[in-house]
Amino acid sequence: MTSGPxxxxxxxxxxGDGPRVGxxxxxxxxxxxxxxxxxxxxxxDAGFAVRMPLLPGHGTSWxxxxxxxxxxxxxxxxxxYLELDADCDYVFSAGLSMGGALALRIAATRPVAGVIxxxxxLVIDDxxxxxxxxxxxxxxxxxxxxxxxxxxxxxxxxxxxxPVAAAHEVNKMFKDTIRLLPRITAPVKAFRSxxxxxxxxxxxxxxxxxxxxxPLDLVYLxxxxxxxxxxxxxxxxxxxxxxxxxxVASGGAPGRSAATAPSTLEVASHEQA
Numbered sequence: 001m002t003s004g005p006x007x008x009x010x011x012x013x014x015x016g017d018g019p020r021v022g023x024x025x026x027x028x029x030x031x032x033x034x035x036x037x038x039x040x041x042x043x044x045d046a047g048f049a050v051r052m053p054l055l056p057g058h059g060t061s062w063x064x065x066x067x068x069x070x071x072x073x074x075x076x077x078x079x080x081y082l083e084l085d086a087d088c089d090y091v092f093s094a095g096l097s098m099g100g101a102l103a104l105r106i107a108a109t110r111p112v113a114g115v116i117x118x119x120x121x122l123v124i125d126d127x128x129x130x131x132x133x134x135x136x137x138x139x140x141x142x143x144x145x146x147x148x149x150x151x152x153x154x155x156x157x158x159x160x161x162x163p164v165a166a167a168h169e170v171n172k173m174f175k176d177t178i179r180l181l182p183r184i185t186a187p188v189k190a191f192r193s194x195x196x197x198x199x200x201x202x203x204x205x206x207x208x209x210x211x212x213x214x215p216l217d218l219v220y221l222x223x224x225x226x227x228x229x230x231x232x233x234x235x236x237x238x239x240x241x242x243x244x245x246x247x248v249a250s251g252g253a254p255g256r257s258a259a260t261a262p263s264t265l266e267v268a269s270h271e272q273a
Contacts, residue, residue, distance in 0.1 A: 005032065006033070006034050006157075007058070007157065008033065009033055009051075009053050010025070010033050010037060010041075010052040011050065011052070012043075012050045013049050020049065021049065021090045021249050022048060022049040022090070023043050023048050023092045023093075023245070024052075024084055024093050024103075024106065025040055025051070026077050026096070027052070027055065027095070027096060027099050028096045028097030028098045028121075028158075028227075029097060029098035029121075029167075029170055030145065030158045030166075031096075031097075031146070031157065032157055033053075033054055035227055036229050038229065039229050039238055042242070043241065046242050049087065051081075052080070053077060053080045055072075062160070063163070066163035067165075070172055073173070074102060074105055074173070077095075077103075077105075078109070081093065081106050090248070090249045091110075091113060092114045093115050093116075094116035094117065095116075096117075096119065096229055097119055097121050097198065097199060097226065098121050098170055101122055102177075104122075105173075107214075108183040111186075114186050114187045114188070115186055115189065117188065117207075119192060119226050121199045122178055123174060123205075123206050124167070125200050125202055142162050144158060144160050145158075148196070148226035149230055149231050150225045151232050181207070181211055181212075184213065185214050186214060187215045187217065188211060188214055188216045189217050190204075190216060191219050191220075191221055191228060191233075192204060192219070193221045193224045193225055196225060204218075217244070219236070221237070
C-alpha cells in the first residue's frame with residue numbers, strides 16, 4: 001500500500017567544513033513541499049542547510065487556499081530565509097512555478113547569493129486572469145492545473161480544484177514581482193522545460209526583460225513537462241543546482257541583491273487590494 005503525498009515542511013542543517021550555505025525553497029501554487037522534496041534532500045545531502053516551508057493555504061484544502069493572500073506566501077518564505085541568514089554565510093533562494101516567482105521576490109528584497117528557478121511563473125496567459133477579481137464572486141473554483149508531468153506514475157499531490165480567488169492573488173503577485181526584477185543583482189539559474197502546459201514562454205520573456213542587472217543562465221529540459229522536479233530531467237536539475245551553488249559560493253562575497261531594495265514591509269504590503 002502506497003502512502004499519500006507528504007505535505008510537511010522540510011528542514012536541514014548545514015554540515016561539513018567550509019562556508020555554511022543555505023537554500024530556501026518554495027513549492028508552487030496549489031501544490032506542496034511534496035513535489036520538491038527530492039530536490040531538497042539532494043541539497044541537504046550535499047551539506048547545505050535547507051528550509052522549505054508549507055505555504056499558507058496549501059496542503060489542506062482549496063477552500064482554505066481561497067482565503068489566503070499572496071503576501072502570506074511571501075512572508076512564509078521570507079521568514080524561512082531569515083532563519084538561514086542568521087546561521088549561514090551564503091543563502092540561495094529557489095523555487096518551482098509560482099515558487100520561482102517567490103524566490104525571485106526574495107532575491108529582490110534580501111541579499112541572496114544566487115537564485116535557482118524551475119519553470120518560474122510570472123505571467124498568466126488565461127484571458128480570464130484580468131477579471132478574476134470579479135469572477136471569484138460567481139465562480140469559486142476551476143479544474144486543477146496539477147500533474148503536468150511526462151514521467152508516468154508521478155503525482156505532485158496538488159489540489160483537485162483551483163480556487164479563483166487565489167488565482168487572482170497569484171496574478172497580483174506576478175505583476176508586483178515583475179516590478180521588482182530590476183532590483184536583482186545576484187546570478188540566476190533557470191531551468192525551462194521545452195514543453196510546459198502550465199507556464200508559457202511569456203514568463204520567460206518577462207524574466208529576461210526584468211533581469212537588467214543580473215546574469216541569467218538558462219538550461220532547457222528536453223524530457224520533462226511543468227513539474228520538472230518530479231519528471232525525467234529531475235537529476236539534471238539537482239546536479240545543476242549543486243554545481244551552480246558551489247560555483248557561486250566559491251567565487252567571492254555573497255550577492256547584494258537587496259542593496260537598493262525597499263523594505264520587506266513595503267514590498268509585502270504593496271497592492272493590498
